[in-house]
Amino acid sequence: MLIVQKYGGSSVANAERIRRVARRVTDVRAEGHDVVVVVSAMGDTTDDLIHLVKEITDYPPERELDMLLSTGEQVSIALLAMAIKDLEKPVISLTGAQVGIMTDNVHTKAKILNVNTSRLQNELEQGNIIVVAGFQGVNNVNDITTLGRGGSDTTAVALAVALKADLCEIYTDVDGVYTADPRLVPDARKLDAVSYDEMLELAHLGAVVLHPRSVELAMQYGLPLHVRSSFNHNLGTIVKEAAGMEKSLLVTGVAYDLDVARIGLFNVFDKPGIAYKLFKTLADERVNVDMIIQSAMRDDRNDIAFTCSQGDLKRALEVVEKLQPELGSSGYTSDSGVAKISIIGAGMVSNPGVASLMFEAIYEQGINLEMISTSEVKISCIIKADEARKAVRALHKKFNLAKGIDC
């Protein structure tokens, strides 16, 4: 078999953990499998580098940020390759550029366009374990790009797809995907399987187990992912097509995201092109807008509200300020202290009662809803950030997620 494994930053945070990952990798190799290992930067490396940047400039060019941050994974792959070699297995480390992970030119948030597998194939044929730097690629002018935080998951899935791997294992510091964050909800239950759709919503919603783009890519190519812990040998959670899974459950899990900022515009013109103008400009400034809500207030005026990450808030407000005359808005508000709470479940699509159950649970806690947004497999609410934990516990209980039965 050809197995692609991905280890996150906490799994390679120090020399001892790197040696442990090396043993895991060589054990799999000893069973006769080909192994490609994708690793992230060691523990706090990225934060340390960002700290250095802040001592130098408030406006680092994004190309240079990529040049800087990509060194974190390069350190990891070199050290892991040394540890594997120390166990007397043939091994070679490769950067994103050396692998041939071709991306677009959007520095710090690049998308993979293509993976050139010739060097990988060649190294596998020579019997090497391959250790690949996650999170990074190279654009068409040979400049280093990065895929955004958590991009190592995407690297692993892209390599598994390109190499037609038999298995793609995502190692992390938890046992798998849970019905809610186990640190928050003590009786949260590990799911044996979850659908791509549900995982996609979970990842987007801040359960932060898998990078959403990696799930999209896996779904697109039908590649099952095994999310499991690098600290034990327990089976984790399989992410795959919905068929034959815990479909009957209305709600599969509860997710929350504390990195949310909310912006509301009052009384914008009600005419074609207004939303386009606003969200196109935000996209051009690379503000990742998440929820969008528009509601008619009067005949010729609308309110528009949207959320983004707290890090994007400043840029978003600059856009809003600049566009005010064009949008005709009478003013705007913003709040950097909100959270998004969501319930996810492939079974909820045909059951309108789920939403009211959710609102009931939140109401019972005396929590006010600031925004609501729904999709086929999830319902999300914006509430005050300091009430997020209470809301998650209440929802987990309301939907009986600890027992895995319908409410």
Place this chain on the structure above:
Amino acid sequence: MLIVQKYGGSSVANAERIRRVARRVTDVRAEGHDVVVVVSAMGDTTDDLIHLVKEITDYPPERELDMLLSTGEQVSIALLAMAIKDLEKPVISLTGAQVGIMTDNVHTKAKILNVNTSRLQNELEQGNIIVVAGFQGVNNVNDITTLGRGGSDTTAVALAVALKADLCEIYTDVDGVYTADPRLVPDARKLDAVSYDEMLELAHLGAVVLHPRSVELAMQYGLPLHVRSSFNHNLGTIVKEAAGMEKSLLVTGVAYDLDVARIGLFNVFDKPGIAYKLFKTLADERVNVDMIIQSAMRDDRNDIAFTCSQGDLKRALEVVEKLQPELGSSGYTSDSGVAKISIIGAGMVSNPGVASLMFEAIYEQGINLEMISTSEVKISCIIKADEARKAVRALHKKFNLAKGIDC
């Protein structure tokens, strides 16, 4: 003018120093010059990385060492580029691979074969200041190589040669090349100019101002180097052809090297091929042999002694042990605690009296000579390491180097 500048690790050791280098670079740019800047890894980065390696393995593969250590310079170039951009000058950072510094395959000690200038030319035409990672290159299979410690000097000279630069400035933490180490000899004098030959011997002998390969390369292409301090604007020392320089002086400077180990073999066969066998095998094991002395003891037997760096001693002794039967030696000794003391001067070639003055100075200090070796422009002696400082001071005095007149 096109100016290539090189800044060592101490010049970019922290954010504040990086910002200072950025100001220096942009000042030169503001005068209308094109600038290519070569930087080393920040301060202790390389040592920190080596420390990590030691926690993982005693036998790191050299390819992976290069993969690891090259990240140090990559961090420096990204941060310096950010600092320059913060001063509102157009700038781009490039790794050795991106520049196209092609090397051979000898990892950790690679030699530059060729510099592809197309990207450099292109970035200069676009008005960019270019910040290049020193110390590193790329081999013919796109693997990262490093040029050995101090290799950033070689990078700077190679770029200056390839770009036909008007000036190559090597910034360091001292004001230039001195008649002796100023920390050891308080009245040591800064030299305004020094010849390539003398600088080559000075560098080889541990004055550690310039990497010897950079001097060889500069000499080969007749490129003058300006060695100066990054902490002030004083003129430093020009390294150039001997013509018109302080030739009349018998002795230009005193150098010492404390990183020396000595190995002596007794009674080896006196027949053709013995020295070849020994030193070929040492070279194959990448032991850098420095001084070699052979002397006939009896009709059919010789003693052979040589020196290498202390880090190479273990490998050298393994070679000697293995070859003993073939060499016929009756035994060997080694000493890791010796130093090499040398006097350098282009004027000494035709003056045999210099050697005896040197030996006199050393004898007056009661120091024993363990090995002696001479060349056209230098005389070197191996003595006990703990007597090195005393010997340097005595020689500086004996040759009146503080005053710059002949003795």
